Amino acid sequence: MPWFKIDDASHSHPKFMAAGNAALGLWLRCGAYSAQHLTEGHIPAAVAKAYGTPPQARKLVAVGLWHEPGHDCPRCPQPDAGYIVHDFFEGGRNSTRAQVEASRKGAAERAAKHRDSKKGERSARESDANRARIDDGSDPDRERNAPPFLDSTAGQGGSSHRTGLEGGATSHATATPSHSTSFGSGVAAASEPRAYDTIGDLKRAIADAGIRGVSWNLQASQIERVRQVRDRVGIPLMVSMAVSNASYRGVPGRASAWIEDWEGLEPDTTTDPGITRLPVARQQSPSPAAARRNAARDVLDRLTDQLRAAGGSQ
DSSP: OOOOOOOTTGGGOHHHHHHOHHHHHHHHHHHHHHHHHTOTTEEOHHHHHHHSOHHHHHHHHHHTSEEOTTOOOTTSOOOSSSEEETTTTGGGOSOOHHHHHHHHHHHHHHHHHHHHHHHHHHHHHHHHHHHHHHHHTOOTTTTTTSOOOOTTTTTSSSOOTTSOOTTSOOOOTTOOOOHHHHTTOSOOOTTOOOTTOTTHHHHHHHHHTTOOSOBOOOOHHHHHHHHHHHHHHOHHHHHHHHHHHHHHHOOOSBGGGGHHHHHTOOOOOSSOOSOOSOOSSOOOOOOHHHHHHHHHHHHHHHHHHHHHHHHHHO
């Protein structure tokens, strides 16, 4: 951005003193206009009229701060119209159009060079990071980016990385069990192995005890807690606790509700673990509507008995 510069001692210059503040306001605004639009000191008459009055412009001409066409100042160019600022380039205070355009072009080239340099550095860092991931095996796209098998060798003469080990399963490499399926939620394929279900024996025992509809979608840490309790106190005692709680509180929505109670159990040396099966039917409380009907029926029966008693006494 170019600047319209003035000498720091100009405030007391005889021309400034003679022009007065009003005319100097016009001179300053028009000088800034010329610097912004690169007119090199030329002030169009319309701009002078927009920013000041004709008497102010005449005063600037009279004191020698501006020149009109036909002036006799040997240091300033002749304007075709309008005005020219006296000594606009004196001492290199203000820049020519060529100087400003060259400065802008140089700044743009330096900025572009800086951006290209930063882009090259960023690309180099990303390439180094990608090579590091590939080298240490942490690149998630390594399998996807692996070169394709050749038709002449795929499936012949040896095992590929999609072929199971000798004597092992030959299922596709991506057919891994889902963690959500392993704890009782989700849908698993019928042929999916169940070896990862470390508490399956406890789940089957609780289901055999008549407790249904419990979600076993537990976190890995919760499964480990349950497994430790099972190994410490045994499945019968855990089933007895679950049945007792279900009989008293109702069947919980999630098996995690039993974990804290299970962890409070101590090994029992007796042969009878207690209640080991939830009753098939539990006493249900009547609904509010049924309770109202029962109450009305009781009142009607009492009135009927009183009427019969009164008729027999007569």
